[in-house]
Amino acid sequence: MNGPLAVFGAAPTGERMERIRRSPQFRDGAFQNPIPGSLLTPGVFWRSMRRQLFGREQRVPTGDIPIVPLAAADFIHPPTSGLRVTWLGHSTVLLEIDGYRVLIDPVWGLRASPSQLVGPRRFHPPPLPLGELPRLDAVILTHDHYDHLDMLAVRAIVASPEQQHTQWITALGVGAHLERWKFPASRVTELDWGDSAHIGSLSITAQPARHFSGRAMKRNQTLWASWVIAGPKHRAFHSGDTGFFDGLGAIGERYGPFDLTMIKIGAYDVTWPDIHLDPEGAVRVHSMLRGATLLPLHWGTFNLAFHAWDEPPERLLAAAARANVRTLIPRPGQRVEPATAPQLDTWWRHVSL
Incomplete structure (x- = not known):
């Protein structure tokens, strides 16, 4: 478990693989998207490499990102x-909803990579130390990419005495990684699209997304998903990683309206539009979901694409203004209640001055 290859996880086998084969999403030996999408072709790959090496975008902030330091005591009083x-x-989001605490995509590592020596490096430290996490009811792992599933972080959480009753909820096949990392099987629930897990009066439902998966060479042996988190009084949506497809509207029709949508806005590019939403797409999806407030994700922490690091929130604000969409863009670590959110603070504009 502790060898250098452990970070790659494990491929599904046995009963887990049998369940995967029964999934409507698994065909021709791999999980499939709701509609086909294109990844990098060889020609596009080399053009992308040139942009990576010679592009002039300011992809990394030149100043310090203003985090809000947190401790467990900050979560004693419920919203x-x-x-x-x-x-x-x-x-990575800590969601407090109707008396439950749900942590989504816990990534605390220095790099979004199988190695902590190479790969995209953090722009800012995590605002909440792992050892200061409050007691969690659930952890959702949207899919198995390194910028969403951090082996060292999840192993630290599952071993914490404070988190011995936390349930881990993820998409089909991802449990194979957790099994290799010695997670108790009784605490892991794997869901296909449309399946739900229940913790008291809280329901967590896996929904379609348009993306891909894999921690090693072979892709799409585990499922990826977007997520609906519904309590007795509030509903929230987390996009995971996804490109645009019309089926996202069906989620809004069935499970909306949502008090909060958390949707990715960064790591987009014209060479992979099918698997990563851009800011304008995020606003469009928010409206399809019938969301009240949009909180953008997947930006401001790692350099994963060719755009400037602060381009996503600027494009988001412009698109949201055109569509009359309410947005929250908090500093990392800033606790926000959508119902009483403060006036928008364009804090990123002051980082690189």
Whole structure:
């Protein structure tokens, strides 16, 4: 478990693989998207490499990102409104909803990579130390990419005495990685699209997304998903990683309206539009979901594409203004209740001055 290859996880086998083969999403030996999408072709790959090496975008901030340091004591008192969200960077979110705490895509590592020596490096430290996490009811792992599933972080959480009753909820096949990392099987639930897990009166439902998966050479042996988190009084949506497809509207029709949508806005590019939403796409999806407030994810923490690091929120604000969409863009670590959110603070504009 502790060898250098452990970070790659494991491929599904046995009963887990049999269940995967029964999934409507698994065909021709791999999970498939709701509609086909294109990844990098060889020609596009080399053009992308040139842009990576010679592009002039400011992809990394030149100043310090203003985080809000947190400790477990900051979460003793529940949100007055019943719904509070704390963006911890990239796609990592601590959601407090109707008396439950749900952590989504816990990534605390220095790099979004199988190695902590090479790969995209953090722009800012995690605002909440792992050892200061409050007691969690659930952890959702949207899919198995390194910027969403951090082996060292999840192993630290599952071993914490404070988290011995936390349930881990993820998409089909991802449990094979957790099994290799010695997670108790009784605490892991794997869902296909449309399946739900229940913790008391909280339901967590896996929904379609348009993306891909894999921690090693072979892709799409585990499923990826977007997620609906519904309590007795509030509903939230987390996009995971996804490109645009019309089926996202069906999620809004069936499960909306949502008090909060958390949707990715960064790591987009014209060479992979099918698998990563851009800011304008995020606003469009928010409207399709019938969302009240949009909180952007997947930006401001790692350099994963060719755009400037602060381009996503600027494009988001412009698109949201055109569509009359309410947005929250908190600093990493800033706790926000959508019902009583403060006036928008364009904090990123002051980082690189």
